[in-house]
Amino acid sequence: MRAGKDDLGDEGLAKVAVVSKTRIIDSDVHPWINGDIEGLLPYMSGAWRQRFEGRLRLPDHPLRPPLAGATSIRRDARPPGGGAGGSDPLFMKEDLLDRYNIEFAVLSSIQAGKLVTLPNTDEATTLARAFNDYFMNEWLVVDSRYRLAMCVAAHDPLEAAKEIRRIGNEEGIVAVFLPLLNILMGNRHYYPIYEAAEECGLPILIHPTGTEGGFQTSVAFAGGIPSTYIERHTVFPEVAMGNIASMVFEGVFVRFPALQVVAAEFGYGWAPHMMWRMDQNWREFRREVPWIEHEPSKFVLDNIRFTSQPVEEPEREEYLLQILEMVHADRTVVFSTDYPHWDNDSPKNTFRRVPEPMKQRIFYDNAAELYGLGTLAEA
């Protein structure tokens, strides 16, 4: 839902009192580097700093969002002290964590998502490490409610695995953000990353990177190249569909049974059909994938999680309840705001749409289990 209508910014604290009775984990929050990504330079060695100085860029998709200023960041999320929206951890603390009494916010960097535009593996790998050190040093220390989805460059899976083992057991690290190249996630290419993530007990987080359909290194959409932002945004689910099918049928979750994958911001209304279709196909074609010994939809229920934002806005209210039931949202959906993006969902906005028996699971428990943050019962 767009900022300015019924969003985080328009609500006073009083109005969200009802939400505060439910504990909240926000699984999709985007911090920005202060001073754009030149701000990463202090987190590199001298030689790399020299190489990047004055020319550190991660290119934008040629199609910009049709929003004011062509930015996807809410204008009212800009810190009063200046800088880009989302670039001040203290302002975000007030504007998001305090306002909604959010216990944990999982940070992932949309800027890091653009690593996949780089054809150069060493550059991508170096930048990923700098991103991680930046957020550990500039954000995690500010408030213990911030948790980081560390990023890795998929270009070099062995180096990515090293990076996961370097910091993956730090207190504040709760996930691995994997910006996708145009290689489906079932491919062996990614196995070293999965091995390290599973070893550290970290879920893999995927998210639109803003590069899809734009670069030869980045994810392509099915059937050709979308030519408007609205079209690209509409077909994002393709990316999650393709990658989930790939992981399930290639047997990623047979090889890495404890591995969890969070599909953030891809929606989930399409997922029931996909689960049924996988099961239907498995009943006929299982001889092709003999390592899949039970209905493939079980892997979705056990190993895949979807974030709630953007909350579905169906034609009739009851359709959302039906979809939530079909997708087993009490296990598979975790709440997210997507703050500070233009279309973020306030907890209140999502809260009123989710049926009572699922609320605690979606707003807290599912995420607590996923990130190892402790469930309500344990608290």
Place this chain on the structure above:
Amino acid sequence: MRAGKDDLGDEGLAKVAVVSKTRIIDSDVHPWINGDIEGLLPYMSGAWRQRFEGRLRLPDHPLRPPLAGATSIRRDARPPGGGAGGSDPLFMKEDLLDRYNIEFAVLSSIQAGKLVTLPNTDEATTLARAFNDYFMNEWLVVDSRYRLAMCVAAHDPLEAAKEIRRIGNEEGIVAVFLPLLNILMGNRHYYPIYEAAEECGLPILIHPTGTEGGFQTSVAFAGGIPSTYIERHTVFPEVAMGNIASMVFEGVFVRFPALQVVAAEFGYGWAPHMMWRMDQNWREFRREVPWIEHEPSKFVLDNIRFTSQPVEEPEREEYLLQILEMVHADRTVVFSTDYPHWDNDSPKNTFRRVPEPMKQRIFYDNAAELYGLGTLAEA
């Protein structure tokens, strides 16, 4: 549903009496060329015959279906007189039309779907014309219940438009089968084809071609290359999603308001989510597509039709009813068997799953309106 369980072949006439009370149009039936596509040679000029003689091939996808004999054709659909399954119009007449009292069967050639593997435009264009002449001469004359989705080669849209105008007004032609290149359907590339189809009152039919994810000319899937048949089959909906979004947002149905598109065999369980997502995005992004003056889901309801096969097999029976309601199946879904494919649906199989108030619309009326075959009321 797979042949041999509860399929066309296992049922006697008596068992389907209940179905016969409802009139039936079958929107997805696949005839084969007798003697493989060398059978097309008599329908070409001497020079082309010379060029193709002894080397007329349309390549198969490197991944074959994990079915006996690696064929996707039901073995019991092979004509008693010999030849490939689906290659004898007299046997299909008995085995499909008579058995189920089907009033019209819309024929589309899966072999023609493979035209998109050809890098050579003249070859593709010539073959498309030969396919059409073959089926008009060998099939339409056998039984007036056969109707043809004529095919065109998308490689040369102007030649394709000529072909549509050459035969598009013939009695037996009811649709244009458009095997897709890896160019989304919203692109201007296809406009001459749409113009000719609209002029002749023919819907455009798209269908998996069996080439997706296999050739540089054919449709790519999102995010990379699926590596099993079960995975490919699971993600077919991506192709319809991407192409529908492309047509809607590029304004194809604004430019060609009477144009109808049949998405055959891509399922529809994912479509409600997509319609809601399009509308949600349009509320925010409409300044990017000012030619879209109402909710984009209306174009789906007005201009897109989905075929019923493979019928959804959800976890609970009621989910299918919910999905049918969400997708407005009383307007958008047309019945199909997909005979003689391995996973064809018998009318009975689909019939018992569709709620009573929608039966007449799905089994007959929606298709009758779509193909201009006259509705029940007019009959």
